Amino acid sequence: MGHYPDHLIAGVVGLAATLGIAGLTVNRLVKRKLRLSVFLLAIYIAINLLLVAAPERFSGTEGKLRAFENLALAAAVINALVIAFVNPLRQDRVPDRFPVILQDAMVIALIVLVSTFISSEWITTSAVSAVVIGFALQDTLGNAFAGLAIQSEKPFHVGHWIRVGDHEGRVAEVTWRATKLRTKSGNFVILPNNIVSKEPIVNYSEPAAPTRLDVVVGATYLVPPNQVKAAVLEAMRHCSRVLAAPAPDVVLSSFDASAITYKARFWVEDYERDEAARDQVRTAIYYAFQRHDIEIPWPIQVEYSRTLPVEDADARVAEGERLLGRVDLLAGLAPDLRREVAESAPAVVFGAGETIVRQGEPGQSMFIVAQGTVSVVVEPGRHEVARIERGGYFGEMSLLTGDPRSATVIAVDDVTTVEITADVFRRLAAAHPQAIEQIAVAAMTRRADLDRVKSTAAGAVAVEASTLLTRMKKFLRLIS
Numbered sequence: 001m002g003h004y005p006d007h008l009i010a011g012v013v014g015l016a017a018t019l020g021i022a023g024l025t026v027n028r029l030v031k032r033k034l035r036l037s038v039f040l041l042a043i044y045i046a047i048n049l050l051l052v053a054a055p056e057r058f059s060g061t062e063g064k065l066r067a068f069e070n071l072a073l074a075a076a077v078i079n080a081l082v083i084a085f086v087n088p089l090r091q092d093r094v095p096d097r098f099p100v101i102l103q104d105a106m107v108i109a110l111i112v113l114v115s116t117f118i119s120s121e122w123i124t125t126s127a128v129s130a131v132v133i134g135f136a137l138q139d140t141l142g143n144a145f146a147g148l149a150i151q152s153e154k155p156f157h158v159g160h161w162i163r164v165g166d167h168e169g170r171v172a173e174v175t176w177r178a179t180k181l182r183t184k185s186g187n188f189v190i191l192p193n194n195i196v197s198k199e200p201i202v203n204y205s206e207p208a209a210p211t212r213l214d215v216v217v218g219a220t221y222l223v224p225p226n227q228v229k230a231a232v233l234e235a236m237r238h239c240s241r242v243l244a245a246p247a248p249d250v251v252l253s254s255f256d257a258s259a260i261t262y263k264a265r266f267w268v269e270d271y272e273r274d275e276a277a278r279d280q281v282r283t284a285i286y287y288a289f290q291r292h293d294i295e296i297p298w299p300i301q302v303e304y305s306r307t308l309p310v311e312d313a314d315a316r317v318a319e320g321e322r323l324l325g326r327v328d329l330l331a332g333l334a335p336d337l338r339r340e341v342a343e344s345a346p347a348v349v350f351g352a353g354e355t356i357v358r359q360g361e362p363g364q365s366m367f368i369v370a371q372g373t374v375s376v377v378v379e380p381g382r383h384e385v386a387r388i389e390r391g392g393y394f395g396e397m398s399l400l401t402g403d404p405r406s407a408t409v410i411a412v413d414d415v416t417t418v419e420i421t422a423d424v425f426r427r428l429a430a431a432h433p434q435a436i437e438q439i440a441v442a443a444m445t446r447r448a449d450l451d452r453v454k455s456t457a458a459g460a461v462a463v464e465a466s467t468l469l470t471r472m473k474k475f476l477r478l479i480s
Contacts, residue, residue: 161203323391355408364421368392
């Protein structure tokens with residue numbers, strides 16, 4: 001038991017040294033990483049104190065505790081040494097050759113290596129744990145190893161402008177799991193490291209910061225290419241974002257249908273400003289062409305004209321008259337009245353499955369089916385009570401009395417309807433009052449059929465024809 005005080009002294013000395021390094025350094029990364037060593041050394045000291053104070057209570061587990069405290073001490077020392085020797089203590093930065101992810105990998109590798117010499121129990125446990133963790137964290141470990149490979153190969157650094165697959169941005173951070181890019185729009189794109197390692201990477205910041213861009217412009221065939229190239233070079237010399245060295249140049253790209261196409265190639269210092277640089281060059285080329293009387297040809301377009309069919313209004317009205325003549329509510333109208341309704345009622349088209357009117361909603365119009373079929377259903381349960389085909393009608397109660405819709409009507413297929421509004425019907429009723437009673441009887445019969453389907457009490461829904469006629473006349477403002 002006499003060796004325990006020596007262990008305590010070693011732990012206290014190690015803790016004091018670690019705290020001393022943390023206090024002297026100005027590197028925030030070192031301060032943060034040394035917290036792990038302080039924590040492990042505190043555990044090491046606490047275990048030794050327990051073994052000294054009450055050894056009899058831990059007689060059965062003393063071997064395991066001793067192995068654990070040795071592992072804690074080894075991990076604390078390894079972490080402190082790696083962090084202290086790899087990082088600059090008097091500068092607040094991370095060394096380029098040893099990024100954070102590589103430092104973490106070094107610490108973990110050394111701890112695993114040392115643990116194999118501390119206890120055979122730890123070796124067995126580590127092997128089993130490694131298998132379990134390997135299966136459970138395949139994606140995470142894949143990202144971690146890919147991140148380690150990226151940091152080792154260094155295809156880019158933080159601050160570089162890169163393209164990874166379809167993503168482009170400035171590298172903001174590289175962690176164990178992902179690489180973070182800040183795009184030109186100011187957003188972050190976070191790419192898992194295993195994706196980054198598989199995609200082609202374009203680094204616009206290496207091997208040299210200047211990046212070459214190009215702008216394509218078309219010029220007339222009437223001006224010799226050398227004159228056009230001279231004008232483009234003159235334009236680029238006036239652009240502040242274009243570098244003088246390497247020097248810009250112009251190449252003839254192709255002979256196209258309406259223009260000779262040139263490519264202006266130039267270098268910029270910061271790829272992040274590529275859109276602004278291209279804008280500046282394009283603008284300068286436009287004004288340079290104006291000064292040198294060089295035309296940028298208009299796009300060639302072929303115009304095709306077609307003659308739209310002219311609607312035959314008379315034929316449409318005649319078809320509407322024939323349709324109204326087949327509707328029992330309106331069959332008794334004089335031909336001139338039917339023509340007036342046909343001229344005032346627009347055709348409305350609904351697609352298959354579309355709801356034309358909905359039960360309970362307000363409405364002041366009726367519909368006549370000109371083409372197709374509609375289904376009349378009642379709520380709740382959406383029970384179908386009728387199908388209405390060409391020449392049939394629905395919505396007459398809302399038209400005549402202003403009542404809410406008494407049923408839902410759905411287009412079975414593509415349906416064309418003629419909608420008659422309350423204003424049109426007021427004019428009709430004023431000119432032909434004898435038709436009101438006939439319409440009242442037909443409307444009352446339709447309403448009674450719907451009410452029976454809805455299982456409403458017969459006494460509560462019976463409507464006298466005279467009562468309905470009175471409501472109709474009041475709604476149509478035929479009586480006060």
